[in-house]
Amino acid sequence: MTRNSRFVISMLVFGYAFLYIPLLSVVVYSFNDSRLATVWGGFSTRWYGELLKNEQITSALFLSLKIGVTAATLATLFGTIAGIALARFGRFRSRSLFTGLVLSPMVMPEVITGLALLLLFVSLQQLIGWPGQRGFGTITIAHTTFAIAYVAVIVQSRLSAMDESLEEAAMDLGGRPFRVMIDITLPLIAPAMLAGWLLAFTLSLDDLVLASFVSGPGGSTLPMLIFSKVKLGVTPDINALATLIIVFISVGVLIAWSIARRMGKDSSG
Amino acid sequence: MTVDNETHAFIELRNVSKHFGDFVAVDSVNLRIEKGELFSILGGSGCGKTTLLRMLAGFEEPTSGRIFLDGVDITDQPPYERPVNMMFQSYAIFPHMTVEKNIAYGLHKDRLPKDEIEDRVGNMLKLVKMESLAKRKPDQLSGGQRQRVALARSLVKNPKVLLLDEPLAALDKKLREHTQFELMNIQDKLGITFVVVTHDQEEAMILSTRIAVMEKGRFEQIGKPKVVYEYPENRFVADFIGTINTFDGVVQDAQSGRVIIASDESGASLYALSDSPPAKGSAVCVAVRPEKIYISQNRPDNSEDVCLPGVIEDLGYFGNISLYRVRLETGKIVLVSAQNRQRTIDRTLEWDDEIFISWRPRSTVILAE
Numbered sequence: 050m051t052r053n054s055r056f057v058i059s060m061l062v063f064g065y066a067f068l069y070i071p072l073l074s075v076v077v078y079s080f081n082d083s084r085l086a087t088v089w090g091g092f093s094t095r096w097y098g099e100l101l102k103n104e105q106i107t108s109a110l111f112l113s114l115k116i117g118v119t120a121a122t123l124a125t126l127f128g129t130i131a132g133i134a135l136a137r138f139g140r141f142r143s144r145s146l147f148t149g150l151v152l153s154p155m156v157m158p159e160v161i162t163g164l165a166l167l168l169l170f171v172s173l174q175q176l177i178g179w180p181g182q183r184g185f186g187t188i189t190i191a192h193t194t195f196a197i198a199y200v201a202v203i204v205q206s207r208l209s210a211m212d213e214s215l216e217e218a219a220m221d222l223g224g225r226p227f228r229v230m231i232d233i234t235l236p237l238i239a240p241a242m243l244a245g246w247l248l249a250f251t252l253s254l255d256d257l258v259l260a261s262f263v264s265g266p267g268g269s270t271l272p273m274l275i276f277s278k279v280k281l282g283v284t285p286d287i288n289a290l291a292t293l294i295i296v297f298i299s300v301g302v303l304i305a306w307s308i309a310r311r312m313g314k315d316s317s318g
Numbered sequence: 319m320t321v322d323n324e325t326h327a328f329i330e331l332r333n334v335s336k337h338f339g340d341f342v343a344v345d346s347v348n349l350r351i352e353k354g355e356l357f358s359i360l361g362g363s364g365c366g367k368t369t370l371l372r373m374l375a376g377f378e379e380p381t382s383g384r385i386f387l388d389g390v391d392i393t394d395q396p397p398y399e400r401p402v403n404m405m406f407q408s409y410a411i412f413p414h415m416t417v418e419k420n421i422a423y424g425l426h427k428d429r430l431p432k433d434e435i436e437d438r439v440g441n442m443l444k445l446v447k448m449e450s451l452a453k454r455k456p457d458q459l460s461g462g463q464r465q466r467v468a469l470a471r472s473l474v475k476n477p478k479v480l481l482l483d484e485p486l487a488a489l490d491k492k493l494r495e496h497t498q499f500e501l502m503n504i505q506d507k508l509g510i511t512f513v514v515v516t517h518d519q520e521e522a523m524i525l526s527t528r529i530a531v532m533e534k535g536r537f538e539q540i541g542k543p544k545v546v547y548e549y550p551e552n553r554f555v556a557d558f559i560g561t562i563n564t565f566d567g568v569v570q571d572a573q574s575g576r577v578i579i580a581s582d583e584s585g586a587s588l589y590a591l592s593d594s595p596p597a598k599g600s601a602v603c604v605a606v607r608p609e610k611i612y613i614s615q616n617r618p619d620n621s622e623d624v625c626l627p628g629v630i631e632d633l634g635y636f637g638n639i640s641l642y643r644v645r646l647e648t649g650k651i652v653l654v655s656a657q658n659r660q661r662t663i664d665r666t667l668e669w670d671d672e673i674f675i676s677w678r679p680r681s682t683v684i685l686a687e
Contacts, residue, residue, distance in 0.1 A: 212410060214406045214408050215410045215413075217375075217377055217404075218406055218410035218471075219412070220377075220396075221377075221397050221398070221402075221404045222398075222424030222427060222471070222472075222475065223398045223424050223427035223428055223475070224398055224423075224427050225398055228427070233412060236414045
């Protein structure tokens with residue numbers, strides 16, 4: 050029993066070490082005073098200061114956040130509508146085709162989606178003159194497109210777990226279908242929508258491939274910038290940036306998790 | 319909305335059918351329910367009873383036929399416009415609202431003034447004895463409490479008809495018995511017409527003024543609980559409600575209301591009373607309920623009664639009654655139940671005892687096939 054549990058514990062430690070030591074080393078080296086990213090030269094927070102002064106990085110970060118928020122919001126809107134249609138409209142005609150079309154961006158290789166979107170944007174520009182410049186708009190559309198699928202799946206699974214007679218009861222008590230959606234359906238799927246928004250936001254913040262395809266000159270997102278900088282060697286300010294992103298995402302996930310837990314408790318009964 | 323003057327029943331279904339693809343859930347059903355009734359629709363799963371209820375509520379549209387309520391054709395009205403409320407089997411209590419807000423929901427949709435809503439919600443809470451739990455969230459309630467919230471919520475709008483889908487199925491036995499009587503009291507107090515769907519025949523018997531026994535989308539019999547139990551019209555109803563012993567036989571003689579039936583299964587002639595006896599020589603099914611049969615060690619001397627010799631094959635002691643499985647000479651098994659009137663530990667009847675079973679001719683039911 051002891052040997053067994055020792056084995057289990059060492060596997061656990063090894064597993065976590067494998068996952069987190071790389072992240073930890075990034076955090077540790079972000080406080081490195083040395084200009085060389087891999088040589089320890091004493092503790093310092095100078096790279097965080099440098100980071101703020103680097104306009105290239107701050108503008109890329111701002112662009113990424115702007116795209117993330119917009120794309121996540123749009124994807125949550127459309128994804129929720131699609132999820133409701135999938136879970137509540139029964140067996141309407143061409144339902145399986147609709148399901149396939151909604152969910153296919155999840156399994157489509159990003160390279161292909163990216164290429165297809167780029168071709169679309171280029172030919173649209175030739176036809177109607179829009180989009181004149183590729184950047185915020187095109188990346189947002191690209192991110193929305195594939196994030197819809199994730200939101201739809203989350204909302205749909207939440208709805209299928211929910212008792213359909215809740216909505217019927219509200220209708221029976223005099224609620225018109227639209228009111229019932231506002232009063233009953235939306236509050237109950239709100240945790241799923243929040244989870245979907247956060248997932249969409251993270252996916253957008255994380256994406257390199259799609260953004261690289263559909264972006265134009267001057268429209269560099271944070272991952273694109275990091276990727277291009279790393280090609281010239283890892284600099285300590287990138288470590289500082291990565292640390293900030295880790296902290297930001299951890300806090301965000303913790304908040305989302307606690308909200309979802311509280312709302313989930315409300316609606317579980 | 320058309321007002322129909324021909325109909326006088328409070329709820330009337332005319333040739334109502336519901337098809338789901340090829341499956342016929344409800345098969346051109348006619349039904350009249352009077353005002354103030356506590357009407358039960360009783361049937362096994364898949365018999366169409368829930369579909370029928372959902373058509374009354376407006377969640378399903380009949381494939382054909384019309385539904386009238388208080389003289390008004392409501393067939394095409396959506397659920398939110400019908401003066402009908404429903405208590406769902408799952409109770410469907412809104413999990414994100416307090417008890418109070420759940421009950422008030424329907425009144426808010428009617429845009430009633432605030433103090434009237436408060437008044438009526440308060441009265442309902444009192445009626446179902448939930449005043450002290452008004453601010454609770456549903457996940458802090460027990461099953462019985464949730465049932466009462468659901469009941470209050472469906473009654474607060476003062477509907478013309480309350481539909482109840484298996485209202486007691488989710489409660490445990492003791493609570494169910496208690497709640498049955500509470501439901502009847504509330505119905506009596508408010509005078510609202512109740513239509514109950516249930517698969518539990520005991521529940522239907524106790525609650526209802528009338529019962530409709532449903533099978534394969536059609537009504538097999540509609541009548542008062544006593545009539546349905548004591549005078550089942552056919553084999554299905556007799557079998558479905560309670561326990562019954564059946565014998566196949568041929569009418570030998572029918573004179574002045576007294577029918578004599580010969581049966582290979584009983585081994586002796588069976589007697590029945592009937593105002594409209596079947597013709598001589600016709601094949602019939604004869605039935606008798608276990609509690610109508612006497613069991614004795616000696617042959618009873620009343621020659622008017624049906625009397626058959628047999629052997630006790632099995633017996634079960636239930637406390638209040640004893641149940642006997644008696645094997646006749648023909649091999650047929652007959653169920654007999656007897657009240658345990660004496661307080662005694664000694665058993666008078668034992669396994670393999672040779673006994674006689676007998677019953678009055680008027681207890682015999684002649685069933686249509």
